[in-house]
Amino acid sequence: xxDFDDFLRSAFAAGVGDTSVPTEDEDAQLPVPAxxxxxxxxxxxxxxxxxxxxxxxxxxxxxGLDVEGLVRNSGPHRDRVASFLRRGGDPRAIxxxxxxxxxxxxxxxxxxxxxxxxxxxxxxxxxxxxxAAPVWGRTTGLTSSERLHALHDxxxxxxxxxxxxxxxxxxxxxxxxxxxxxxxxxxSG
Amino acid sequence: MSDRAxxxxxxxxxxxxxxxxxxxxxxxxxxxxxxKAQRLGLAPEDAEEIFQDALLRLIQPTVRAEILAxxxxxxxxxxxWGYWRLSDLRxxxxxxxxxxxxxxDPTDSTTLDPSEAALAVERLLHELSPRDELVLxxxxxxxxxxxxxxxxxxxxxxxxxxxxxxxRRRLKDLLIECGINFxxxxx
Numbered sequence: 001x002x003d004f005d006d007f008l009r010s011a012f013a014a015g016v017g018d019t020s021v022p023t024e025d026e027d028a029q030l031p032v033p034a035x036x037x038x039x040x041x042x043x044x045x046x047x048x049x050x051x052x053x054x055x056x057x058x059x060x061x062x063x064g065l066d067v068e069g070l071v072r073n074s075g076p077h078r079d080r081v082a083s084f085l086r087r088g089g090d091p092r093a094i095x096x097x098x099x100x101x102x103x104x105x106x107x108x109x110x111x112x113x114x115x116x117x118x119x120x121x122x123x124x125x126x127x128x129x130x131x132a133a134p135v136w137g138r139t140t141g142l143t144s145s146e147r148l149h150a151l152h153d154x155x156x157x158x159x160x161x162x163x164x165x166x167x168x169x170x171x172x173x174x175x176x177x178x179x180x181x182x183x184x185x186x187x188s189g
Numbered sequence: 190m191s192d193r194a195x196x197x198x199x200x201x202x203x204x205x206x207x208x209x210x211x212x213x214x215x216x217x218x219x220x221x222x223x224x225k226a227q228r229l230g231l232a233p234e235d236a237e238e239i240f241q242d243a244l245l246r247l248i249q250p251t252v253r254a255e256i257l258a259x260x261x262x263x264x265x266x267x268x269x270w271g272y273w274r275l276s277d278l279r280x281x282x283x284x285x286x287x288x289x290x291x292x293x294d295p296t297d298s299t300t301l302d303p304s305e306a307a308l309a310v311e312r313l314l315h316e317l318s319p320r321d322e323l324v325l326x327x328x329x330x331x332x333x334x335x336x337x338x339x340x341x342x343x344x345x346x347x348x349x350x351x352x353x354x355x356x357r358r359r360l361k362d363l364l365i366e367c368g369i370n371f372x373x374x375x376x
Contacts, residue, residue, distance in 0.1 A: 004357060004361055005357075008310065008325070008329045008357070008360075009329060011307045011309070011310040011329075012307070012310070012326075012329040012330045016307045016310050016311045016314070016326075016329075016330060025220065025221040025224040025225060026221075028217070028220030028221045028223070028224045029216045029217060029220040030216060030219040030220035030223050031216055031219075032211055032215040032216060032219050032240075036219075036237055036240070036241070037208075037211050037215065039241060040207060040211060040240075040241050040244050040245065041204055041207065041208055041211075043241065043245060044203050044204040044206075044207040044208075044244075044245060044248060045203075045204050047203065047245050047248045048203055048248055051248065051249060109345060111343065111345075115200065115250040116249075116250060118200070119199075119200060119203050119248065119250075122201065122202060122203070123202075123203050123204060126202060126204070160201055160202050160205075163202075164201060
């Protein structure tokens, strides 16, 4: 128990409440410009992959492995691993056994990466056309591709069930390989 | 769609989930962040950047766990996080930390009674990241152990212990910067 612990206990006991709900500007409203919504939506597609790549990189750094080191340990698949670590993308571009080796080498817990990996695969397996979200305001001023996205029949190319099935299959392959590595305790050079 | 359902939906289709969040909360979130940015003397573009980052945070499973641990409401969480980022941006732009609080905080005495200490802590909690604030609230307001915090945030007990340690250190730094001495004569 430290002095600061005591200070905090006293302060909270004396009435520090739940400060999680902001009260400022509660009624403020500003329509989201179409270009801004489209940008968030585009980034969302690859965001799970980028988060997973960043997680792997942080794990590697804690074990003294930079990106070059992680790539070096990926043998003939180093280009694909490098691309994933730097830019994200579809994790299925990396063979499941290689991805499992990567995750094992940086000693990430399964609970830390499994959800993100599943999301990352779903995001790329689900199709490139946005779903049944609303069209945000006018489409003038958008680029051609943004306009296409905004006006497209947004359900056409998306099948969440199929994407989830593909993701589950791939993630299970990774988990199997990762579990084998964990149980055997092997490390790559 | 309830916030809880929206959060669960993001795991199944991150892009559609984020689009739903924009449809449900985008107008309020952007309005709040833009007004806050104006008050802080920041540009509307700063608010837009943070608006994007806030929504993309929903894609992180650990952030969704944090929101659920706070009661499951999305807009207050995103607003709180966005405010923190905007304040942080301004502090970085100014190159100094918490000067405003040091100047205006009524608890800048070195001897605080418990209610003054509570006021100081409550004000400075807003200067911490939402995650730091949540960890401290779970530990000191809800009296959870590190193991229980770990369950709430879906992280390991070791990570929860480190998170609490780091959050305490950051709050302590802020208190010191505000001239608040908690070692002597304070509760």
